[in-house]
Amino acid sequence: MPLTGKEVAEHNSSKSCWVIVHGKAYDVTEFLPEHPGGTKIILKYAGKDATEEFEPIHPPDTLDKYLDQSKHLGDVDMETVKHEEKVETPEEKERQDRIARMPGLEQCYNLMDFEAVAKNVMKRTAWAYYSSGADDEITLRENHAAFHKIWFRPRILVDVEKVDFSTTMLGTKVDIPFYVTATALGKLGNPEGEVVLTRAARKHKVIQMIPTLASCSFDEIMDAAEGDQVQWMQLYVNKDRSITKKIVQHAESRGCKGLFLTVDAPQLGRREKDMRTKFTEAGSNIQSSSQTDNSQGAARAISSFIDPGLSWKDIPWFQSITKMPIILKGVQRVEDVIRAIESGVQGVVLSNHGGRQLDFARSGIEVLAEVMPVLRERGWENRIEIFVDGGVRRATDIIKALCLGAKGVGIGRPFLYAMSAYGQPGVERAMQLLKDEMEMNMRLIGCSSIDQLNPTLVDTRGLSAHYTGVPTDNLGLSVYDPLITPKEKAKL
Amino acid sequence: MPLTGKEVAEHNSSKSCWVIVHGKAYDVTEFLPEHPGGTKIILKYAGKDATEEFEPIHPPDTLDKYLDQSKHLGDVDMETVKHEEKVETPEEKERQDRIARMPGLEQCYNLMDFEAVAKNVMKRTAWAYYSSGADDEITLRENHAAFHKIWFRPRILVDVEKVDFSTTMLGTKVDIPFYVTATALGKLGNPEGEVVLTRAARKHKVIQMIPTLASCSFDEIMDAAEGDQVQWMQLYVNKDRSITKKIVQHAESRGCKGLFLTVDAPQLGRREKDMRTKFTEAGSNIQSSSQTDNSQGAARAISSFIDPGLSWKDIPWFQSITKMPIILKGVQRVEDVIRAIESGVQGVVLSNHGGRQLDFARSGIEVLAEVMPVLRERGWENRIEIFVDGGVRRATDIIKALCLGAKGVGIGRPFLYAMSAYGQPGVERAMQLLKDEMEMNMRLIGCSSIDQLNPTLVDTRGLSAHYTGVPTDNLGLSVYDPLITPKEKAKL
Amino acid sequence: MPLTGKEVAEHNSSKSCWVIVHGKAYDVTEFLPEHPGGTKIILKYAGKDATEEFEPIHPPDTLDKYLDQSKHLGDVDMETVKHEEKVETPEEKERQDRIARMPGLEQCYNLMDFEAVAKNVMKRTAWAYYSSGADDEITLRENHAAFHKIWFRPRILVDVEKVDFSTTMLGTKVDIPFYVTATALGKLGNPEGEVVLTRAARKHKVIQMIPTLASCSFDEIMDAAEGDQVQWMQLYVNKDRSITKKIVQHAESRGCKGLFLTVDAPQLGRREKDMRTKFTEAGSNIQSSSQTDNSQGAARAISSFIDPGLSWKDIPWFQSITKMPIILKGVQRVEDVIRAIESGVQGVVLSNHGGRQLDFARSGIEVLAEVMPVLRERGWENRIEIFVDGGVRRATDIIKALCLGAKGVGIGRPFLYAMSAYGQPGVERAMQLLKDEMEMNMRLIGCSSIDQLNPTLVDTRGLSAHYTGVPTDNLGLSVYDPLITPKEKAKL
């Protein structure tokens, strides 16, 4: 016989704390101190239905994995659970109005457009989680801005009637040289989560990288793939290597074609926009004296398992447990690319984690421009596949990266925004727009296939130094009190 | 006996589609799928008078050329055609008000002023077509901005009482070293179209380049010339070379003095400002699910004949069919200038198509600064005439180009804007202003004739690198959500 | 017996044109076509009292010099002249209100402050004449901006208890290393004109350079000097050298200590802000079809006598007619400084005429940084006195120029603004503020006397190239139509 709402409601304190998730009750009393997101957030739902809060930031197999079966209390008769009437805030009302007046999908002509729409229609907290970056968000913005410092030296009078921009990444043939890179918590943007991206990737024949911190479970995302669709796996390495081993070997057995070890996140970043938004949302009922942990954004809450001790010494162990190609994601200087090659890994992603980790880290594209001449001098340019992510918004950005020597680029947030605003059709249109731009711009640069892209087609003098284009110091400017000239006397 | 409106109106579907143009009916049913601008736009006028829409984007000989005589149905009694009452939109009303309050022509003191007025008084779609550029319009703006990175090193105490800035281009003596470069669809700005430019060019003794995609027919524009007035021809090369041959030889026989082969447009560009404007104009009656081709601007519609296979191998063929000097328009790097010289053509235009094709292509003036030192090192600087277009707005811009080694510069949009705002008097005043500025600035730089202009008169250190002045990333900035400092509590 | 207003009023056309100036009538009928400012402006006052318009732009001896005595018709009984009731425009009313609420002089803490106040309280046309520059006013702004690219490398632990910043220019001892440079039409800003500057210069023991185009006569300005006060003369060279010779020798006989030949103005500049303001003032009663010469600012009107044929060949002649030191004002590149030294002149002013002549001319301070290393290499640095003007607003600017090798700097507009806003006390305070800043900053840079200033005290790497800081392209930006993201549907 199912539990009643009333029974559950009695366990509403840290002494005895039950919560309902997807129609089932769980006793989390003992788990409270271990919860990575903190005790407080669970206690808010003690004795109540926590599904809506739980859903986007926990894969569905979370409770099975982390909560002992003895604490699974079974079904609840949801008819008996008191439904909390949600009062629609004025902000939410305005958001619903904006949703009602959303521009049509066909009005989105480029990837920025999806971001503009998503900013308007997403929940503020979800937007803040996706869009925020580290500290002053200098690197966040530099990532795209860096592409604007690279100019073209196009060839003319080349036969470009037929343009083929398909290529190969880690042995997989793809339609266009980008992949969907790993981004966390897809259900914040769309109730279905990452599988939406899987389906769109299949349509356009591009690779999806599955994130460790997905809202969907790993298997759900694999299951959403069809035919010979290829997926890669992004991995945050767990302090407990036996868990890591299980995850890696499971992925390989499921058919994953690449293991991307994240190496730029020994600790997940402080993102003040995210932190500030959460505080604002929590609103006035938080007493200023309380020692809340709300200074920790969602990312920190869900990532405490990550091993800050991961080091070069661990690489051979990974090579011993899997035959998947191993790629280091988050390499940021040429010295480490060389070391990666010497370690025998198959690839690196020049990346700063989308500007979410170390502020003032340089853009991946700038690091690429530093890396390739050194590799070419050694004759090592083909010993490894080099990917770049961060700030890619236009096909010209992709072309620039490939001219400089990248094998392909990762694109993350733009697809999240397209998904959050328009669901799968949005993601598909975003990908189609990139293909349209790609065909056009391959022609205009005078190349009919990917292998013709080369460094003489770009002028990178503006990139090779940070002589200009430091993104605006918004906080600094907002607190600076500019000098003024003499004031007139007041009007009488 | 002429057709009646009623008879025509019955053929209002894709099954039988008649349209009226300039008082005559045409059966375009079979032509529908071939229409470069798409089926949809014709069907909008099925059974109706399409003249107003047809006019600016089709030269008058279009129907004769492309529609079999059997489909020419003859005169229509226009009295019987139902006149569609046009409802004046609030936007149009505001525009008419702005036209009524236009500044006087004598208030325009520089070329920017015409653009400011034109923006206010032109139809939004026409403005969008003329003013738009590729992608983020970075190159569009860089074109003018690049001139701002070049500074003067003027000479003093030179006798400049008499200043003569006439010069010679491809053997033709001109009053001042610019020509009216080719721009499409002149009737969008003025009902008479390109002949307005012809007449103004005659007044000021400068050369006009006739565009392939003119609203007027080629012969109309030739016919508008008087006396020994010189015109050149800009050519988009047709996939069907027999058509191209006919066009070229016709031009030569009519007395054209130069053949400018466009080499930077194997496919015409995506211009999002243009696309977005068209969508907005079309308004709410477009169903969001429809598979419209409105993502294609006017340029794409009228340019599907262009051959993306055009290559260096075609140059000898052109040389075999005409004796006109051949000039490659759209060269963008020194390697291709060298190849052009080796191919035996008479000139190149360093151009990026007014920023309408490949975004992040460098400005013509920057390419010029790259090209000339290489040519001089080889002693090749006189083997070819080098022109530059893009962004020229001031006589100082012309002087800068000539100091760096150009023979002359092309100016396009400013004359379109002057024509759109004020007709022929506008274009003439624009040209006169350039002459006034030219006289002044030749004096101030200390040169009394064109041949005295030389590289020591300019400081190009700022130009030789893209270290600064990347035009603003408007889309990127509009979607970026700046960090804020703590918010005060709400007022009670 | 004096003439009556009625008698004068009858001569109100181009056939017979009399005007009244300072209570006397003049017959200017035959002079009309010769008037440098054009016929139209005189005809506006035909038969009327033109004093107010005449006053600021003609030195008092103008009519004696240029109009034959036979055309001097004698006194007019001003009681009988119809007084034109001036209607106070709303703009003038607002200006009077701003004057009533002017900040106190003691609220001006730097030279910019005077400009801010002057902008508010001056007549629009006067402000436009003083503040305008050539073309896009890039050079106008670069002049000051260039100083912002120079940074200090101050010394510490130097005894600076006593700081002496007096120095010597062309043999004259001055309190501080600046002089009041020549600026035209002082009565536009103050009814007394340039003599106000003379008196303030005396108070602060600095040199005044007397402008050719002063509102006061040359002798009035000389007469306003007291004791051993030193003045220099700025000269626009007349096409008629006999006039020039008379002027120069008169100046020498009156005790002028330096002859500054303007060499950057063979023709006076087009200043669009000035032109546009005049048009606006003239207002709606000008028919748009009229061929007005309002495109010529005040400067052009009064400067048609200037000889554009002046050249290096004339220098020996000047040396033959005067013993005053000769200084070339407006030198703009190192080649011409070398030639000046070879010509045996005593000095040069590195200047671009306050940004009023050739736009994109480099700042004087940048030219100085180019010049001095070349001179030092030749050991020529002491063969000539080098001055700089343009953009000086702070004592730190003066110090920068002197560190780089200048003997002194010229300051013009700031004193005009101080005079226009506050009269002589304003000019004196402006000079005192510079002295206060100078004492402070000499101490802070670690120098107790002028001769200690040297190039190691400044970091000019930012200046030596135009890599940054190109002043804003205001016209270009105002006509550019930025890209936008998709628009929401309209609210219902």
Next chain:
Amino acid sequence: MPLTGKEVAEHNSSKSCWVIVHGKAYDVTEFLPEHPGGTKIILKYAGKDATEEFEPIHPPDTLDKYLDQSKHLGDVDMETVKHEEKVETPEEKERQDRIARMPGLEQCYNLMDFEAVAKNVMKRTAWAYYSSGADDEITLRENHAAFHKIWFRPRILVDVEKVDFSTTMLGTKVDIPFYVTATALGKLGNPEGEVVLTRAARKHKVIQMIPTLASCSFDEIMDAAEGDQVQWMQLYVNKDRSITKKIVQHAESRGCKGLFLTVDAPQLGRREKDMRTKFTEAGSNIQSSSQTDNSQGAARAISSFIDPGLSWKDIPWFQSITKMPIILKGVQRVEDVIRAIESGVQGVVLSNHGGRQLDFARSGIEVLAEVMPVLRERGWENRIEIFVDGGVRRATDIIKALCLGAKGVGIGRPFLYAMSAYGQPGVERAMQLLKDEMEMNMRLIGCSSIDQLNPTLVDTRGLSAHYTGVPTDNLGLSVYDPLITPKEKAKL
């Protein structure tokens, strides 16, 4: 028997001037002309209670030190002193309202946030004193901006589980490599003054530098320290060396561990924001003709004793009177660092006095980048401890300085702002935020201890030249009148 208010009130003129401070009366008649802050400000309180004005800018022992005991008139019966009813101005009312709505301390996520809050809640004059800088405040802003020109080259795959960022400065172990640098007049921000900083520094185990111009007395600040807490002393050298000697030896005897001689302030700076604010506050009752000394900010008033004659020759004398390490604070070029080493001092602070002295002085961090390569070339990098202050706002700024070779950084204003807004908890949170950022960013840069920080971890190409990022010329821009395009005719 105490004096009565009435008795004191009779001495209200320059002939006999008594004032009340903290309940005691003083006869300052003879002292008036000697008062560093001018006569006027004292006379404002003649015969009245001056405590509130006196308090923040005079240490409590001032009257004992500088006013002869014979002028100490003893207690006043404060009941009899007429209490001046203060009228709350609208500005003060608005400020009180802002204080009531202050954000909670937990909403401050970075050091900029404290500044934003402090700007809102501090008295305008206090804010102006703390926040102002020299001249155009270019250096003030450059200080922070310079850090934005330095980018990271982080290492990956380094074991950073344990991160230790403690270090040693002048032999003292500290938790984190910053110290609280000396800033004047702490009571302007908080009634308790500098001891608040002392207590917070103890909590976080960082060193406080005690300012000469503190609001608290030196001994009060020393007394506020606890246990083995270390403090340093900042010294403005008095013209009277016997006073200086007494101060230094007293500090040593009290246990001060470092003597920081200020060498960049032979005269205290003109800070126009401060000057203008004071004027505005004084308001309309100041007659414009009066010769006020309000052009001198608070700093000038309290600093007239500073010796502008201090020079390298004085260093041996300091070494003779104390065994404390001597550090020169305000060194600004490599030549002077070398001389400092040769003089045998223990350290230098590369500083420009927080941008308050010489405008266009370079940032300390830029000077550091100039200094270290020269020292390393000589092998002198360990002969001295090098500190940097100015513009530090983030842990990444600290890390950048240490990578470049600094031993530690000084932070001043941010703690003043935190104290002014939130008192001691504010300062503590500010320090904690820096520690949180420090831990995170040490991990992200791939270093687990301070000694691992090195120059290969930063990219300083953007810093080594002033090619970009000159802070905005606010005054210049505010007076510049931008060009406009033609105006439409007026609406009818």
